[in-house]
Amino acid sequence: MREVSNPAAEPSLPLTPAVFAILLxxxxxxxxxxAIMKEAALxxxxxxxLGPGTLYGTLDRLIRxxxxxxxxxxxxxxxxxxxxxxxxxxxxxxETERLTVSLRTAxxxxxxxxxxx
Amino acid sequence: MSRPTPVLFALYRGALRLYPSRLRLVYQDExxxxxxxxxxxxxxxxxYFWLYLFADLAKSSLKERLFMIRNQxxxxxxxxxxxxxxxxxxxxxxxxxxxxxxxxxxxADQPQIQMAQNYASQIASGHLPSDLLPREHIDPSYSLxxxxxxxxxxGSPLRSTGYIGxxxxxxxxxxxxxxxxxxxxxxxxxxxPGLRIAAFAQRVDGPHPGFILVGRSLALxxxxxxxxxxxxxxxxxxxxALLVAGAYFLNRFPRATANPAPTG
Numbered sequence: 001m002r003e004v005s006n007p008a009a010e011p012s013l014p015l016t017p018a019v020f021a022i023l024l025x026x027x028x029x030x031x032x033x034x035a036i037m038k039e040a041a042l043x044x045x046x047x048x049x050l051g052p053g054t055l056y057g058t059l060d061r062l063i064r065x066x067x068x069x070x071x072x073x074x075x076x077x078x079x080x081x082x083x084x085x086x087x088x089x090x091x092x093x094x095e096t097e098r099l100t101v102s103l104r105t106a107x108x109x110x111x112x113x114x115x116x117x
Numbered sequence: 118m119s120r121p122t123p124v125l126f127a128l129y130r131g132a133l134r135l136y137p138s139r140l141r142l143v144y145q146d147e148x149x150x151x152x153x154x155x156x157x158x159x160x161x162x163x164x165y166f167w168l169y170l171f172a173d174l175a176k177s178s179l180k181e182r183l184f185m186i187r188n189q190x191x192x193x194x195x196x197x198x199x200x201x202x203x204x205x206x207x208x209x210x211x212x213x214x215x216x217x218x219x220x221x222x223x224x225a226d227q228p229q230i231q232m233a234q235n236y237a238s239q240i241a242s243g244h245l246p247s248d249l250l251p252r253e254h255i256d257p258s259y260s261l262x263x264x265x266x267x268x269x270x271x272g273s274p275l276r277s278t279g280y281i282g283x284x285x286x287x288x289x290x291x292x293x294x295x296x297x298x299x300x301x302x303x304x305x306x307x308x309x310p311g312l313r314i315a316a317f318a319q320r321v322d323g324p325h326p327g328f329i330l331v332g333r334s335l336a337l338x339x340x341x342x343x344x345x346x347x348x349x350x351x352x353x354x355x356x357x358a359l360l361v362a363g364a365y366f367l368n369r370f371p372r373a374t375a376n377p378a379p380t381g
Contacts (some may be wrong), residue, residue: 057181
């Protein structure tokens with residue numbers, strides 16, 4: 001029996017800071033919730049303080065939008081691991097591209113005004 | 118593993134009920150484990166830690182509830198449309214009924230206005246009130262006929278066709294004071310409990326100065342207004358029941374899809 005799944009809708013950009021931080025954390029490999037929280041709080045992870053409520057609510061929507069999935073590999077039901085799907089990778093890449101273009105523009109404009117970024 | 122503050126932890130676990138049940142069932146254990154992990158590794162004060170957690174819980178649970186409502190509406194738009202239609206019908210129907218009731222009351226001022234103006238004009242041109250007002254005994258408690266009363270310049274009744282029992286009903290003195298400055302007055306008069314009268318009064322100048330009042334019982338209008346209110350309420354309940362039943366059946370028997378999804 002072949003499996004048929006509905007093609008998931010492309011996520012709308014821009015992503016919220018919380019979504020971007022979660023996708024960014026999972027781009028580095030599969031992680032459980034607390035590890036995502038810790039990485040999101042780091043400057044290189046987006047510097048976002050995610051509380052458990054925000055984290056799991058957002059994760060739930062990302063799973064439903066097929067951007068993130070559970071790995072299914074865990075030895076403890078209280079620590080499930082999550083990873084990016086192909087669509088999640090694409091969403092992160094699109095958002096990164098969008099931010100890169102904005103950043104490039106901001107850098108060029110601030111350089112003209114004599115401010116170093 | 119360190120143990121988080123037991124009371125606050127128990128409070129936090131209880132407060133997880135603020136989340137929609139599905140989310141809580143799926144993620145409750147993970148959220149609690151995350152709190153334990155974060156508490157074990159925190160490098161700042163417990164007060165700030167728990168304040169932050171509870172603030173996040175309040176904010177995110179509200180957000181999740183709103184998401185849940187939005188999803189429910191999107192999943193079953195028929196309920197949203199039903200609610201919107203019910204609101205529109207209510208907002209349109211009740212003001213319409215109030216307008217109709219106002220029109221009924223407005224219509225009850227005739228023929229009193231016409232009669233009072235005629236009397237005033239004739240008295241002002243020299244006719245005696247006693248010649249104009251017929252010798253009648255109309256009790257508005259029992260009769261729907263218009264009655265007239267002519268009051269002298271000091272407000273004392275001089276001639277009347279209207280009586281309650283055997284006495285001429287007394288107008289509140291404020292009406293005369295108003296008529297002295299404004300010439301005419303249209304008002305609902307309640308000379309005794311349960312009896313409401315649509316009254317029109319006019320100041321009379323000339324050789325026989327005073328005030329002419331023509332009134333009529335509002336019993337019929339009140340009855341019509343009661344029927345209107347009852348009819349409005351029954352119609353509204355009927356429409357709401359019809360909408361709810363329609364929404365229920367439309368939701369229970371959704372349209373067959375033209376292109377069913379492949380299953381094999």
